[in-house]
Amino acid sequence: MPAKTRTRKSDxxxxxxxxxxxxxxxxxxxxxxxxxxxxxxxxxKIRATITKKCVNKTGCRGFCAKDVLVDVIRNRKTETxxxxxxxxxxxxxxxxxVNGEPVEKWLVGPEYHEFHNRQTKxxxxxxxxxxxxxxxxxxxxxxxxxxxxxxxxxxxxVIEEVRNSGLRGRGGxxxxxxxxxxxxxRTPATPRYIICNADEGDPGAFMDRSIIEGNPHSVIEGMxxxxxxxxxxxxxxYIRAEYPLAVERLRIALDQAREKxxxxxxxxxxxxxxxxxxxxxxxxxxxGESTALMRSIEGKRGMPxxxxxxxxTKGLYDKPTALNNVETLANVPFILLKGADWFTSFxxxxxxxxxxxxxTGKCKNTGLxxxxxxxxxxxxxxxxxxxxxxxxxxxxxxxxGPSGGCIPAEHINMPVDFDSLTKIGSMMGSGGxxxxxxxxxxxxxxxxxxxxxxxxxxxxxxxxxxxxKRMLEMLTRITEGRGxxxxxxxxxxxxxxxxxxxxxxxxxxxxxxxxSTIRFFRHEYEAHIHDGICPAGACKALRQYLVNExxxxxxxxxxxxxxxxxxxxxxxxxxxxxxxxxxxxxSCYDACPFNAIL
Amino acid sequence: xxxxxxxxxHRYNAEGGxxxxxxxxxxxxxxxxxxxxxxxFSDELxxxxxxxxxVATFYAQFYLKPRGKNIITACCGTACHVKGSxxxxxxxxxxxxxxxxxxxxxxxxxTLESVACVGAxxxxxxxxxxxxxxxxxxxEMADAMIKGLEKK
Numbered sequence: 001m002p003a004k005t006r007t008r009k010s011d012x013x014x015x016x017x018x019x020x021x022x023x024x025x026x027x028x029x030x031x032x033x034x035x036x037x038x039x040x041x042x043x044x045k046i047r048a049t050i051t052k053k054c055v056n057k058t059g060c061r062g063f064c065a066k067d068v069l070v071d072v073i074r075n076r077k078t079e080t081x082x083x084x085x086x087x088x089x090x091x092x093x094x095x096x097x098v099n100g101e102p103v104e105k106w107l108v109g110p111e112y113h114e115f116h117n118r119q120t121k122x123x124x125x126x127x128x129x130x131x132x133x134x135x136x137x138x139x140x141x142x143x144x145x146x147x148x149x150x151x152x153x154x155x156x157x158v159i160e161e162v163r164n165s166g167l168r169g170r171g172g173x174x175x176x177x178x179x180x181x182x183x184x185x186r187t188p189a190t191p192r193y194i195i196c197n198a199d200e201g202d203p204g205a206f207m208d209r210s211i212i213e214g215n216p217h218s219v220i221e222g223m224x225x226x227x228x229x230x231x232x233x234x235x236x237x238y239i240r241a242e243y244p245l246a247v248e249r250l251r252i253a254l255d256q257a258r259e260k261x262x263x264x265x266x267x268x269x270x271x272x273x274x275x276x277x278x279x280x281x282x283x284x285x286x287x288g289e290s291t292a293l294m295r296s297i298e299g300k301r302g303m304p305x306x307x308x309x310x311x312x313t314k315g316l317y318d319k320p321t322a323l324n325n326v327e328t329l330a331n332v333p334f335i336l337l338k339g340a341d342w343f344t345s346f347x348x349x350x351x352x353x354x355x356x357x358x359x360t361g362k363c364k365n366t367g368l369x370x371x372x373x374x375x376x377x378x379x380x381x382x383x384x385x386x387x388x389x390x391x392x393x394x395x396x397x398x399x400x401g402p403s404g405g406c407i408p409a410e411h412i413n414m415p416v417d418f419d420s421l422t423k424i425g426s427m428m429g430s431g432g433x434x435x436x437x438x439x440x441x442x443x444x445x446x447x448x449x450x451x452x453x454x455x456x457x458x459x460x461x462x463x464x465x466x467x468x469k470r471m472l473e474m475l476t477r478i479t480e481g482r483g484x485x486x487x488x489x490x491x492x493x494x495x496x497x498x499x500x501x502x503x504x505x506x507x508x509x510x511x512x513x514x515x516s517t518i519r520f521f522r523h524e525y526e527a528h529i530h531d532g533i534c535p536a537g538a539c540k541a542l543r544q545y546l547v548n549e550x551x552x553x554x555x556x557x558x559x560x561x562x563x564x565x566x567x568x569x570x571x572x573x574x575x576x577x578x579x580x581x582x583x584x585x586x587s588c589y590d591a592c593p594f595n596a597i598l
Numbered sequence: 599x600x601x602x603x604x605x606x607x608h609r610y611n612a613e614g615g616x617x618x619x620x621x622x623x624x625x626x627x628x629x630x631x632x633x634x635x636x637x638x639f640s641d642e643l644x645x646x647x648x649x650x651x652x653v654a655t656f657y658a659q660f661y662l663k664p665r666g667k668n669i670i671t672a673c674c675g676t677a678c679h680v681k682g683s684x685x686x687x688x689x690x691x692x693x694x695x696x697x698x699x700x701x702x703x704x705x706x707x708x709t710l711e712s713v714a715c716v717g718a719x720x721x722x723x724x725x726x727x728x729x730x731x732x733x734x735x736x737x738e739m740a741d742a743m744i745k746g747l748e749k750k
Contacts, residue, residue: 360677436680
């Protein structure tokens, strides 16, 4: 950066401002913040004298709860601000950038450092630091060196290295990535394909989106290495159309890579040809399943077929195909560059490396986190997540999305890795982690996931198509207070039928949310069915709102938030709830500062 | 219509498209999957129309009916659900007068649809109104959001 500056009365020598433009940041208004910085700096003639690109866009840095996050790197000293809005920009420019005095009150607090210090960032380290729309930013941090190295090796050596690293698929089942490539390579038919699965359909997971938005080149590099290893000349990225920003960034990255001859003919000056195409998903959860995904790329209805033959031998257009998840592929360049031994130094023996989790729900610090596999659930939720918000009690943690299960609070000391999660009746899935407190009803949770799977069932297998519908009907009945005795047994029986009688992962795992909530929270089901009570107070039909006149301070807060004018209140009078107008939304309950609404 | 269709057909032939990508292009150009457009392609490509509709009805992204002028997408992901998106969806349905079992209001002004997860769980509950993302939405903010749309 040019050291000379014309800003008088200031010791400003270099300046970089980094603003998060992930989906979370954009929703919090980061584009306005960027525009404001650009405008202000231009007005003060700072922008022109420092560098053309001193306001940088970066990907998600994980701590989305405090967006918009802004890094101001002034004379090589970094300060991070949180919860920045455009109105605050002028103060920051005046005090910090011109006069060198950071605005203390807006700086991030200790929880920001706590949140980051307890993590081990490999994949996410670069997201949030580099400009995702600039290939040079990626090559500056050793980007594409892993691919260069791989292409100088024999493909079998590449596979061996990945196999030795113990890298397991980050998409759900946790199959060894090296073994998958090996199977694919051994199948004589050609051409072979490599597909990156970015159809992140799990509700509550967004790590794939963040990686592609924050560092798309790492995924491309992973695909080049994988493609070379299995002997494919064409790769596909199957990505959700619901992620417009990620698609856009990926398109830019692909174009840049082609320009540099990292993709195309004779890439990296070798005789290897490789290119990548983007295929947009059309919104079907089942297309995360490998055989369904390939049907969808072929332009057909995305329905799974029986396996074997597995897709590594007969996949896309009936040719051998390796399908890897975004996060798996993003790990590959590191393994090639730094070696399998380096990778196995993270995590445990059978669960090597790190995993990105989307920590969400009723947790103080929500966002994207990366930790070594095998870290305990307690450390993740309390040390990184800062515990449950509003000091409520932790009830359960849901992992694995609609295919996973709930882990009750008493098992909080368990390590989080592929095998332990499966043992407790949940699964890794793509890594969503939703924290639930005592106001979350577990029956309602099971119903929520069944609504999802019932809707997404492709309809091929009868147990899944009809079974999930019947199950949902039963659960709906229970949450509406019309449960019958014997419902729990019927649910369990149906769970077994669906689990054993369906073809694909979606069907086989569809009953897991029900099974695990019955296993650990059977008493909640019983309370709904036999007593007509929802212990968490979450099921609307079983809830009655009342004002406790002993604790009501007549403040009128409930009156103001009520969206359906159901609360009658005047100054110096107790509030009253009109039951016929009440839509039981719970706004008054949340708004009351004195817990006077029951 | 003919001109638009020719354009799409040209792209289809040039890029080696599939039924899915063709339908995506049709929807992009016409707003929804129009029956007469599908028939045109069916004749042109010698592919039965049932093939197109089979695919179109399989995927959530394709619409067989015209959509409203303003499109509000409600995220129905786990985090949004836990953080209370359901009452807001219900409220919007009531306020926008969307009939039960439909997604578009009778005057064609609003479409309220739900999507599995937009992947912005940290700022749950999330709603998207005409591509602008609203995070941590409350009932009051929803009112303001609708007012903003009404002005347009």
